[in-house]
Amino acid sequence: MSDDRHISxxxxxxxxxxxxxxxxxxxxxxxxLLKGNGKGKSSSALGTLAxxxxxxxxxxxxxxxxxxxxxxxxxxxxxxxxLDWHIMGQGFTWETQDRERDIEAAQSAWAVAKGLLENPxxxxxxxxxMSYMFKYGYLDPLPVVEALKQRPAHQNVIITGRTMATPLxxxxxxxxxxxxxxxxxRGGVKAQAGIEY
Numbered sequence: 116m117s118d119d120r121h122i123s124x125x126x127x128x129x130x131x132x133x134x135x136x137x138x139x140x141x142x143x144x145x146x147x148l149l150k151g152n153g154k155g156k157s158s159s160a161l162g163t164l165a166x167x168x169x170x171x172x173x174x175x176x177x178x179x180x181x182x183x184x185x186x187x188x189x190x191x192x193x194x195x196x197x198l199d200w201h202i203m204g205q206g207f208t209w210e211t212q213d214r215e216r217d218i219e220a221a222q223s224a225w226a227v228a229k230g231l232l233e234n235p236x237x238x239x240x241x242x243x244x245m246s247y248m249f250k251y252g253y254l255d256p257l258p259v260v261e262a263l264k265q266r267p268a269h270q271n272v273i274i275t276g277r278t279m280a281t282p283l284x285x286x287x288x289x290x291x292x293x294x295x296x297x298x299x300x301r302g303g304v305k306a307q308a309g310i311e312y
Contacts, residue, residue, distance in 0.1 A: 146288050148279050168197055176241040177231070178203060179248055232270070238269060
């Protein structure tokens with residue numbers, strides 16, 4: 116491709132992008148759902164968390180399941196002054212095997228989350244693996260949807276988990292699906308610090 120042709124092509128692309136940017140004038144917080152069977156949903160949310168903290172924004176993370184060991188992300192982020200980190204889960208449901216205890220943990224985590232969603236001091240809230248609470252019937256999605264609708268206008272929220280309740284998808288601004296094409300664990304590779312936790 117010649118330089119002139121490349122320049123012309125890039126200018127056309129720039130014009131399209133600039134036009135889209137000029138149309139995006141609304142300023143408000145967004146609801147992002149990160150779903151799918153692939154690895155990387157929480158990692159994506161925590162990357163966005165790092166970005167928000169880099170801009171000096173007040174943030175919070177609530178982990179609905181991961182609760183049995185200190186994850187690498189918790190060890191890294193725990194000393195951030197603008198971050199509240201709540202480990203509310205009891206571990207994966209197949210490990211606890213105690214439905215009542217899991218429901219109680221989910222409801223306690225939701226109580227904390229609801230308070231944060233009412234607090235205008237927070238710019239980003241990550242509700243990590245919350246979607247499982249709806250799948251297993253531990254939480255009703257409708258009160259969560261109402262709280263999300265009523266949150267401060269500038270507040271961003273990210274919810275992660277393999278599946279998402281339909282009422283959440285109906286109000287989401289961004290939905291990304293992480294697909295699973297291959298996973299080392301199925302190939303016999305042990306879960307390891309710094310990759311899985």
